[in-house]
Amino acid sequence: MAGIASVASLQKSPSYEIYGKSEWPRDPKSVIVLALIHDEAEPDLDWWDGKRGTPGNRRIESIANNLRQWLKEDLSSDAYLLPYDVEKGGIFLKDAAVLAGLGAIGMNNLIITPEFGPRVRLRALLLDVDLAPTGPIDFAPCAGCDMPCKWACPQEAFKSGSYSRTLCNEQMKRDEANTVIVEEGQEKDVPSRYIKYCRACELACPIRG
Ligand code: B12
Numbered sequence: 001m002a003g004i005a006s007v008a009s010l011q012k013s014p015s016y017e018i019y020g021k022s023e024w025p026r027d028p029k030s031v032i033v034l035a036l037i038h039d040e041a042e043p044d045l046d047w048w049d050g051k052r053g054t055p056g057n058r059r060i061e062s063i064a065n066n067l068r069q070w071l072k073e074d075l076s077s078d079a080y081l082l083p084y085d086v087e088k089g090g091i092f093l094k095d096a097a098v099l100a101g102l103g104a105i106g107m108n109n110l111i112i113t114p115e116f117g118p119r120v121r122l123r124a125l126l127l128d129v130d131l132a133p134t135g136p137i138d139f140a141p142c143a144g145c146d147m148p149c150k151w152a153c154p155q156e157a158f159k160s161g162s163y164s165r166t167l168c169n170e171q172m173k174r175d176e177a178n179t180v181i182v183e184e185g186q187e188k189d190v191p192s193r194y195i196k197y198c199r200a201c202e203l204a205c206p207i208r209g
Pocket of ligand 1: 018084086092094098099110118119165198201202
């Protein structure tokens, strides 16, 4: 899926209110947000293999690069693929995705899309052209839900009533301690280790489109 948000609206979104404005090369006007489905039937898309990220991230990055190429060739527009990490110049992708109309932030603190629930991963391109925003949309996925996400969390990260980043982070550290070492003798391109980060609150979400 893809959507468009304006950089001006992104700079005013909740995460930027907390962290302040970002500096980007050139003078970007629009953000194209891409979402790639990460179905639970393909869990390996989401396994981290050190510096190389995840197979799903590499797939969405390749889609973004193809789009960038097309924008350049067909529209003479220079799009800029943003890094994943905010500290490295990336954007707050969930905020951007909400503003681009891809979904809404759920009680599990993930973007929930009408089509695939929270089972998507995001990347974004910046453009120095003003494009009409495609969102936000009128969508309230958690209204009336009994929150299976809350009960699924192994760290009870929702026990205060809302998502706790600190408790979630504890689980991420545990997942890192449980890094899977792949046996030697594998093909050259297969990673030798990977981390299976928790997806409990994501996979418990009943929104499936
Ligand atoms: C740092 C990080 C983490 C940290 C901290 C999580 C956190 N909540 O901050 C840790 C390591 C714990 C983590 C865990 C996970 N993460 Co993470 N993480 C990130 C990263 C790199 C930055 C997020 C960040 O720092 N946000 C800033 C903090 C302050 O904000 P926040 O807690 O997210 O809450 C903000 C939003 O909810 C927003 N918001 C709330 N309401 C509204 C309403 C509107 C209208 C708007 C515009 C915004 C908005 O404002 C809040 C306050 O700033 C992003 C990638 C990126 N570049 O954005 C991925 C990302 C958010 N993570 C992702 C995922 C999938 C996960 C995990 C499921 C682990 C996994 N298997 O990958 C868990 C689930 C955690 C959870 N339930 O939120 C996905 C989310 C996809 C989705 N469907 O939403 C992202 C987008 C990366 C990706 N590959 O696409 N993550």
